[in-house]
Amino acid sequence: MSTAARKKLPIGIQTFSDIREGGYYYVDKTSVIHRLVEEGKYYFLSRPRRFGKSLLLDTLRCLFEGREALFEGLDIHDKWDWQVQHPVIRLSFADGVLTSREALDRHIEELLRAEKERLQLSLQNTSIAGQYRELIQQAHEKYGQRVVVLIDEYDKPILDNLLEPGAPASCARG
Known part of the structure; x- marks a missing residue:
């Protein structure tokens, strides 16, 4: 991989759209997000500080708002009903x-x-x-x-x- 094609690490970035639109590395966890949404109703997520909870919540926000373009190429893209916005x-x-x-x-x-x-x-x-x-x-x-x-x-x-x-x-x- 050439230096010009390298993506940046999203250190300190907690906004899903900034990561997706800014050319940062993103580990696709949307298959897990899809399972959470499909299998449950209420969740309490407890993880250590600085462990990605804010980014996860922002990803959920973008998903439920129906911001389809941000999810292109990710696991959840073809599994989500983009016509429904919450x-x-x-x-x-x-x-x-x-x-x-x-x-x-x-x-x-x-x-x-x-x-x-x-x-x-x-x-x-x-x-x-x-x-x-x-x-x-x-x-x-x-x-x-x-x-x-x-x-x-x-x-x-x-x-x-x-x-x-x-x-x-x-x-x-x-």
């Missing part, structure tokens, strides 16, 4: 440091507001739980498909509040 709600707790319950609540409200605007919905509820429920219900009604909810870095607010690994809960800040 509304996707993706909530990520990766940004910032949340050191209090109030900061966490504000962050969740910001995430829900951003998803509401992206999906062009209007929410009436004022509580976080009500907004979350309404966001899912309205997205389903507007787009006529089941809603896909992806939550990334769910544990980061907990880790932000530990003073030291293994410390008891009474030692947490906030």
Whole structure:
């Protein structure tokens, strides 16, 4: 293989479209993704930090949004119904440091507001739980498909509040 034809390693890249469109190496895991989607309903994915969970969730987002061109040449391409597009709600707790319950609540409200605007919905509820429920219900009604909810870095607010690994809960800040 000549140097000009070599692909780049996707170090630190967590966006599926950046990898596929940017000429990076990509290990095709879409056969496993297809099996997950076909065989189950809810999943809790627990793997070590920096182990590809965010990239996996972004791949799922692109898949359910029906972005077919990104999957050309991959195992799942001929197995997926590209005519069906699902509304996707993706909530990520990766940004910032949340050191209090109030900061966490504000962050969740910001995430829900951003998803509401992206999906062009209007929410009436004022509580976080009500907004979350309404966001899912309205997205389903507007787009006529089941809603896909992806939550990334769910544990980061907990880790932000530990003073030291293994410390008891009474030692947490906030």
